[in-house]
Amino acid sequence: MGKIRRTLALSAFAVSALSSQVRAETLVVNSYGGPYEAIIRKTIIEPFEARTGIDVIYDAVGSASQDYAKIKATKGRPGFDVVVMTASQSLQGCQDGVLAKLDATSIPNLSRLSQRISATAGPCGAVHEVQYMSLLYRKDKIAAPPASWSALASDELKGKIVLPTFQNIMAIYLVQMFSLMNGGGLVDNLDPGFKAMSEVARRSIGFEQSSAILESYIKDGTVWAMPFWNGRAQLLVDSGLPVDYVRPKEGTIPLIATLNIPSGAEHKDAAAKFIDFFLGKESQEAWVRAYKVGTARMDIDLPADIRARQITSEADLNSLILPDLTIMSERLSKWAEQWERDVVANAN
Structure with a gap:
């Protein structure tokens, strides 16, 4: 035993x-x-x-x-x-x-x-x-949900938007979307996108890199609309804030x-x-x-x-706009310089 x-x-x-x-x-x-x-x-x-x-x-x-x-x-x-x-x-x-x-x-x-x-x-x-770049907005400040990325350049939102810095990938994604909307390309001929973004920058209150800081502006009502990853946007919706987000009609990049x-x-x-x-x-x-x-x-x-x-x-995946990321990585440094020269320099 x-x-x-x-x-x-x-x-x-x-x-x-x-x-x-x-x-x-x-x-x-x-x-x-x-x-x-x-x-x-x-x-x-x-x-x-x-x-x-x-x-x-x-x-x-x-x-x-x-x-x-x-x-x-x-x-x-x-x-x-x-x-x-x-x-x-x-x-x-x-x-x-x-x-x-x-x-x-x-x-x-x-x-x-x-x-x-x-x-x-x-x-x-x-x-x-997989997330996608959405257009996040304050439901209590904007009469109707924005349908297009061009809403960021509207007089209604002058002084009521904030933009990402170039260190946040949303910045170049915005350039690419505005490029497509204005006759340019996704990785070639982005000049139309940079030119359009310079007009958007004139209506912004500035640039921030961190998602946490970006969302603080819309939480306190300083900002009425901005680009934002849809997952984080949904968390804000679920928190009870008077916000919502859309996938604009021109499409978006994930x-x-x-x-x-x-x-x-x-x-x-x-x-x-x-x-x-x-x-x-x-x-x-x-x-x-x-x-x-x-x-x-x-x-x-x-x-x-x-x-x-x-x-x-x-079907959802096929609806997304997918730029060639390899080409993007090769050109980011050049685009960063153009962002500073054409976009940041034109901000108020």
Whole structure:
């Protein structure tokens, strides 16, 4: 009997030790703070930890561009294992050799994503959400919902709009939309877009990079309309603010958000497990419902009210305007100079 007790005790100790070893595995995930952090912890990180036993350390430091700069400066060893960025950085990181290529062998759920959207992120990015640049407005200040991007250049909104800085990708997206509206192109001949944006800038109160600061202007009523990512816009609607947002008639350009693994990440296997978990059907359904965004996974079950406003089908994806992100990355520095010269210089 004593031997049995001793064997049981040793078995319990072995199980405890094994559990401790599993829980000792850690994963550092770099992403955003604010509402994003609260939502990703509840809908993704906590369920992932419970299922796998892997401890996730959440690093809410830096914007996508700042995170990429750190990855590049450290040659793929930034100190985190998974990073949330955009398709633009995914493409650049692959080209620079500082992001790991992902495949369906270690991340099976990659094969469940829309091939059209996945292709925009390249082989180093896993698309975990799709937002689009919307036109956010105050319902209590504007008589009728704006139908066109040209509303930003109207006299009604003079002194009542705020614009993103060029460090926020919405800036060049606006230039591209106004370029198309005025006879220019998406990546070639953007001069008509810059010229139109100079008129918009004259009606703005200034420029801000941070989404949190941008939304503070519309919260307090200083601003009546502005471009804003539709997921964040929906969170403001749900909060009870007198705001709403539209996808203007000319169309819009998406923000394709990706999960990436730096090439020198310490915990690549755990990182692949995390990405596969995030792309899973149940996780994608939870993420879309909670963060009010679209998805590159077309087989998930969602309520009609979410489908009405988010990107959740191939038809939705096909309606988006998709510029060549590789060409964009090559020309951004030149466009940044033109933005300062033609847009910022003309602001009041």
